[in-house]
Amino acid sequence: MKGLTLFRRTTKSEGMIKLRFRLRDGRGVDLYHKSEIKADIKDLAKFEDDGELRPKVSIYNHELKEKIDREMSAIETAYIELCAKMDKSLITATLFEETICRHLHPENYIAVTKEETLLERYSRFIKEGYRDGTFAEKRVLQYNGLYNELKRYLTIRNQLNVLPKSFSADDLMELRLFLFEEYKYVAKYPALYSEIKERCVPSKERAQNTVAIKLRMLQAFYTELEDRDEIDVSPFRKLGKNRRKVVMKESYDAPVYLLQEEFLKVMNTDVPATLQEAKEAFLLQCAFGSRIDDFKSLNMDKVVVSTEGIPYLRYLPQKTLKSNEHKDEVEIPIMRYALDIIKKWQFNFPILKYVTGKSGYNVKIRKLLEYCQIDREVKVFDKDSSDNIYKPLYTMGSSKLCRKTHLDMLTKVQVNMYVSGHHKEGSSAVKHYSSLMLKDRFILMCAAYKQPIYKVDKQLNVIEE
Structure with a gap:
């Protein structure tokens, strides 16, 4: 490194002195290092300022040469390290000295692993x-x-x-x-x-x-x-x-959901224009039972038509994506009313930009249900009074109500498998026969939601029969 020299300013002509080194780098850097090396002035006279031997010198103190080389190497390394961390003009004498010492005596600077808070x-x-x-x-x-x-x-x-x-x-x-x-x-x-x-x-x-x-x-x-x-x-x-x-105890009220007749009442009620978007988004989410994050991420690329002409959604649920080892997709048949809503909105519901908040999707759902007079009393436990209280169902409206409604309506349809009396509820035989294909699930969903069976072409046009 240019500018690294032995600094031998002394009035002595003989005897021992401690070596000092000087590092200069342009006008902004002029640093000194006082070493622990003791040298005889006569031995030191055989070295140039850059630490090399003078010309024609063959007899010299080999140990001193090794010490000088080691010291200068440590100085160079320390300076390069500091320049990589900061502007060279910010390198102080103290920091320079500490860094050199760390390179010369690493055994004294064994890193102590700091215990994490x-x-x-x-x-x-x-x-x-x-x-x-x-x-x-x-x-x-x-x-x-x-x-x-x-x-x-x-x-x-x-x-x-x-x-x-x-x-x-x-x-x-x-x-x-x-x-x-x-x-x-x-x-x-x-x-x-x-x-x-x-x-x-x-x-x-x-x-x-x-x-x-x-x-x-x-x-x-x-x-x-x-x-x-x-x-x-x-x-x-x-x-x-x-x-x-x-x-760690968690307690939950009995699940709240819309009954079939309540859902159909919402579907068939004419609402003000201010609630129309909320109504159609709500009805569509009820058709799929999707979690809100999944529902918000749906787009037309997720719509597929089976070989039998049944339109359905195909997507990866976000909540279980990391643990879904085989990346199995959810496949949900699209009922007739849901198809109309999809074709109208293309899944672009501005109301979903804000789900919570004073004017968000959840608030609009409650206003929608109140307008549709979905006021059946539902039980809620009140912690303050340590007793159950009863509220109109519309006050419990939220995007979660869509998923609960969907699951309840389909569960009740599948319970009909036991109506014949041939099998008890929960029978393993029923489970064996109830691995439903897409067409089977489509028929059951249409029955649950009072929707017609229909088919579409690849462009989602309804095929009239």
């Missing part, structure tokens, strides 16, 4: 889970949501540096309480919530099921740490069997 290790758990196919994208979003809540909790508790092994069962119970009551901390710690979208800021107490699901995600993380022998025992095990059962 709870947040760091949990973040790596999420990234590796997605990389390895354990988590689908939607699941990653849920785990990231818990990461943010955990970070806020640890910030408030001044425990950001807590290690996974140090997070106790008591800490776990405190976190659980925080997840329930986080809305109480928003006003007290506004900085923690300033970057969160308004609709995501906690505004009321979370439900038991919501908190239980979040804790199950954290439990999965700790189970992996146990499996990898990174911790001796999970804090969840230290809760004790009974307390853990209470903490």
Whole structure:
């Protein structure tokens, strides 16, 4: 490297001195390094400033030459390393000296592996889970949501540096309480919530099921740490069997769905123009029973016509994509009314851009059902009163209602297989004979939804018979 020289400024003519080195690189760099090499001035006189032997010198201190070469090599390496990390004008004397010493004496700079904090290790758990196919994208979003809540909790508790092994069962119970009551901390710690979208800021107490699901995600993380022998025992095990059962308990109300006559009432009710798009999107989703993420991603490329002239949807469900080893597709026959809606909208429903929110798809579904007078009372457990309360069905409207309605209507059609009395419900013989082909399922779906059997050509034109 040009500019690296021995720096021998001394008034002595004999005796021992410690060697110094000088590195210059243009006008901006002039660095010095004081080594631990002691040299006799007479021996040093046989070397040029660049560390090479003077001409015609054959007798010299070989050990000194080796030391000079080693020192200069370390200086060059250190400087190249620093230039790769930063502008050379920012290299300080202290940083220069530390880097040289690390290259000269690596045994003194054995890297100490820093133990990951709870947040760091949990973040790596999420990234590796997605990389390895354990988590689908939607699941990653849920785990990231818990990461943010955990970070806020640890910030408030001044425990950001807590290690996974140090997070106790008591800490776990405190976190659980925080997840329930986080809305109480928003006003007290506004900085923690300033970057969160308004609709995501906690505004009321979370439900038991919501908190239980979040804790199950954290439990999965700790189970992996146990499996990898990174911790001796999970804090969840230290809760004790009974307390853990209470903490992780999930409870669900009886499923709410539209009965056949209620569904047909919605289909046959003329609604205002402001609800027409919501009505047709709702009816189409009920026809397929697709999860909302799958429903939003449908397009005309997913529509196929069988050799028998039956139109059907063919797609890969997103929720199970990672675990779907053979990438088996869902195939759903398209009923007559659904075909009309598809041909009209081509799956391009603007209302699906916002599913939640004050004017989103879910709100429009509730307004639609209310307009259609779908007001049958349904039972809901109220935690505050510890009793069941009854609400009009339209107040429970959402995209999830479509899937539940679809499944219930088809289940009731298939129960008819037992009506003859030849087999008991759940019979293995019925299961043996009930591996339904596309045509069979099409006929059953049309029966459930009171739709005509029909055929189409490859361009989805209905074939009149």
